Amino acid sequence: MEESEPIINSHALTRDFKDTRAVDSLDVSIQAGELFGLVGPDGAGKTTTLRLFAGLLKITDGSATIAGFDLKSQPESIKARIGYMAQQFSLYAELSVLENLKFFAEIYDVDTRVLDERTGRLLNFAGLTEFKDRRAAHLSGGMQKKLALACTLIHQPPILLLDEPTTGVDPISRREFWNILSDLHGGGTTIIVSTPYMDEADRCSRVGLMYEGKMVICAPPQDIRAQIKGEVIEILPVGWQAAHELIQDMPGVLEVQTYGEALHVLVDSAEKRMPEIEQGLDAHGIQYHGIRLATVRMEEAFISLISQMEH
């Protein structure tokens, strides 16, 4: 990656609410064109971080520049260059799809000569053309999210700040939404997106893991997965409770997670532990359909990192 001035750059960015420090000395620099995923447990400070970047909250301490403007002194210049999408659905329910788009076009001073062409293109892009006269209140959850995204794109901002844009949306709409994000990413837009879904984090070019207001890790997804010291063994036992209890106390086992009927066991070395587990299960008369080596997923990495910090 060539070294240029980062499009978002924060130094010791801090925000307090009454008694809590929601964002604690955040240092992050994001290059133009990145698709940056913001993950972390609820209350880690993801929403506050995005709101700070959007100029919606006053900075308690520290500083940040966004698109070359100082966040503290020039928030309105920044607002013209970002598209911000709040977590909650925040469009006008009584307005139609097209009326919502045109409203934001006027607020963002979109040239009237290109307005029709651009709304048409965005409707098409979001797959909302045939619903353009429908009231926003009567759209499905997925369509509402796509409309909200279209509204934040109306002024073609170089930076997008999206706060959990796919929460509460069905998997198909979720995939459609991410395909749109990939297109935008391909077009050079810088995207910062917070998400509770680890498969989404995996699609980002870089992931920042937040915990208690701090950025704990900030790296490409594969690097985060590689940080996990250990390997994952997947077991399909008959009745997982007994197997879970047995395995979690065995030597070399770092973490046991359940996936439906399956157990994912994080161990220091699969080569060494797999036979031990097999012997243990046999000794206790616990039957199993299969045992195999699995790849570490973002989900395991995330839970493992968070539980490390909690201990």
Add this chain to the structure above:
Amino acid sequence: MSYRHIWAVTRKEVLHIFRDRMTFILVLITPTMILLLMAYALTVNLEHIPIAVLDYDRSYTSRSFIQQIVAGNELDLYAQVDSLGEVEDLLLRGEIKAAVVIHPAFASDLLALRGMPLQVIIDGTEPDSGGFAVEQIALRAEQIISAILTRQVQALGISIDTVQPVDLRVRTWYNPSLEPKNDLIPGLISLVLGFPALSVALTLAHEREHGTLEQLLATPISRIEILLGKMIPYIVVGLFNVVMIPILAMLWFRIPFNGNFVLFFFLSVIFLFAMVSMGIIIGVFMRTQAAALALSFLLIFFPAFFMTGIFFPIESMPEIVRLEALGLPGTHYAIITRGIFLTGVGLDILWPYAAMLFGLGLAFTGVAALFFRKRLA
């Protein structure tokens, strides 16, 4: 300031008013409806008030006096009693609102032109009907006295022309029939036009509650553009009531409209500006619609009811309240509406009130803009 931004917010808000049933009713229907209801509730004519009579005189004169008192529709003779104890009993049980006590010397004093020994007892807990009864009794007594006076003067052989009885005539200007509703309805307009102000407070709180304000604050629109864009539609739509109410007042309540309608309309625009800017202050400070609603009643409707002189004369209030009343748009507008409806005065008289309204509107809008931050917390 970008007119395009203001227009975008205004147009969106108009669509909201017409598409959201609650807002539509609150802004367009409620003011006129409430005015109708209150006008009826507050101007019921008093009739058939039950009274008792305690006649110690039992003369021809006293009996004819009693007959005359209850001759009309206003007072009904509920009972003729023999003691004050009975009077008290009836008053306490609420069966009568007033009692007339005729003293033993009633006839003789009257005929000798020594006056009229008469006592009226009223239920002070119901001053309206009691006071009305006293008025009626006094009116009848006056008629009887003048009849007797004329007769006695003639009997004494004096020419009526040489006697100069006091000729007292009360002449009421502007509301000659002293109809309470003539005075009340123009005053009530200032009260019911509080509803557009309430709506604007609610709409801003609504945006905050539903997150649409967060989205709006993340755009480069300026604070004053948001506020003006929100205020303008409620002023304009509120004017529907400004047109409806005089029509209703004239055709339905037969209230005179002596002034210039165009002047009334334009001064109402200024009044609505002042009221709506009061509403926007509430919207700026309150986080939820419930809180905005509660504060609107406290700051808009409650003072409009008690402090603007619609029902209670401002002159009778303590100085501190009178000063406070000056800061309420309704105080000035009540003078304007009564002036235009009843007196028919023009801008030469009303300009100071119009100027006060405009000044209040500017001040309120300024305060709202000052405290409205383009941030969330």
